[in-house]
Amino acid sequence: MSKKREKLLQQLEEKFSASGQNLDTHLEGLLHAKYINYWDYIKTDALLSLQQQRTVYPDEMVFIMYHQVNELLFKMMLWELEQVSQKQDLTIDFFSEKLYRVSRYVDVLASSFEVMGDGMSMEQYQKFRHTLTPASGFQSAQYRKIEFASTELINLIDNRFRSTIDRDTPYSHAFEHLYWQAAGKDHKTGEKNALLSNFENKYRKDFIRFMQKYNETNLWTKFKSLPEEQRNSPKLQNAMRHYDHTMNVRWVMAHYHAAGKYLAKPDGTVEEATGGSDWRKYMLPKYQKRIFFPELWSQDELDDWGIGNLETCKIL
Numbered sequence: 452m453s454k455k456r457e458k459l460l461q462q463l464e465e466k467f468s469a470s471g472q473n474l475d476t477h478l479e480g481l482l483h484a485k486y487i488n489y490w491d492y493i494k495t496d497a498l499l500s501l502q503q504q505r506t507v508y509p510d511e512m513v514f515i516m517y518h519q520v521n522e523l524l525f526k527m528m529l530w531e532l533e534q535v536s537q538k539q540d541l542t543i544d545f546f547s548e549k550l551y552r553v554s555r556y557v558d559v560l561a562s563s564f565e566v567m568g569d570g571m572s573m574e575q576y577q578k579f580r581h582t583l584t585p586a587s588g589f590q591s592a593q594y595r596k597i598e599f600a601s602t603e604l605i606n607l608i609d610n611r612f613r614s615t616i617d618r619d620t621p622y623s624h625a626f627e628h629l630y631w632q633a634a635g636k637d638h639k640t641g642e643k644n645a646l647l648s649n650f651e652n653k654y655r656k657d658f659i660r661f662m663q664k665y666n667e668t669n670l671w672t673k674f675k676s677l678p679e680e681q682r683n684s685p686k687l688q689n690a691m692r693h694y695d696h697t698m699n700v701r702w703v704m705a706h707y708h709a710a711g712k713y714l715a716k717p718d719g720t721v722e723e724a725t726g727g728s729d730w731r732k733y734m735l736p737k738y739q740k741r742i743f744f745p746e747l748w749s750q751d752e753l754d755d756w757g758i759g760n761l762e763t764c765k766i767l
């Protein structure tokens with residue numbers, strides 16, 4: 452027996468005996484086990500059974516599958532953000548590596564949005580969209596979680612209420628003033644539309660727990676915990692700005708233009724969105740002013756958010 456195999460057997464022996472198990476039993480199990488196949492490991496059958504149309508229009512499949520691709524990428528982003536949040540003794544190398552990964556995923560999202568923008572027949576979209584009311588991508592829980600995991604809560608509060616909210620404000624109160632409440636809440640009467648109340652009935656408790664969890668461990672707070680000299684690294688700051696801009700301007704504008712195309716009426720007015728928001732105003736970054744890392748932008752850049760020709764640096 453080779454030295455390598457001897458060592459492996461010894462390590463296995465140690466591993467199993469440490470938990471009172473018998474290595475021979477495990478080796479025998481190995482003898483009878485089936486080989487793993489690609490389809491077992493990736494769960495392709497389960498994955499490919501998740502595309503269920505509500506109508507007969509073929510392009511509804513494009514719509515469903517691209518949303519699912521987005522949700523998988525959202526999950527990849529959250530996976531990395533979670534690791535930064537849990538990391539004790541955070542180092543700049545670890546932080547940068549995870550940030551670059553998150554940034555690459557959001558680049559894929561922003562640069563692929565033409566799959567929606569150019570990839571469906573207008574005629575078919577106009578038909579199948581009616582079966583989706585009152586649902587909307589607005590109800591993507593992972594999208595909201597990425598926001599909570601990326602920045603401090605105050606940066607997600609509707610601009611109009613920021614001065615009334617501080618770190619002592621209860622989470623439930625802050626929740627009612629998140630910027631996205633504007634898509635479904637009448638701020639005079641407090642009444643919520645189906646888009647928003649259905650979303651909250653399903654996820655409110657989960658969101659409040661998530662907000663608490665990331666209160667001190669979101670990406671921005673973690674960045675601030677790095678030593679000053681590392682925080683001041685232009686390379687790291689550029690990567691942070693790149694992520695912020697791609698997520699909150701580039702993706703948002705690609706999304707807005709797709710909505711503008713599919714929801715435009717021949718007479719120049721627009722259709723109501725499936726979720727029912729005043730979407731032409733609501734979706735624009737210049738109104739939302741959702742900025743994950745405002746301290747990394749100059750006053751001019753903040754004033755121009757979503758309007759000007761913001762130069763951002765590519766990941767080095």
Ligand code: HEM
Nearest residue numbers: 521567587588589594631709710713724725726727728730
């Ligand atoms: C042709 C395709 C699409 C159109 C026309 C469209 C339209 C809209 C509209 C009008 C809204 C505002 C809420 C409402 O009233 O419904 C919205 C929100 C949203 N959609 Fe889409 N959407 C499209 C594709 C997508 C895709 C592929 C995703 C990926 C998951 C997505 C994710 C979202 C998210 C996260 C929001 C909330 C944005 C925010 O709160 O700022 N949408 N969408």
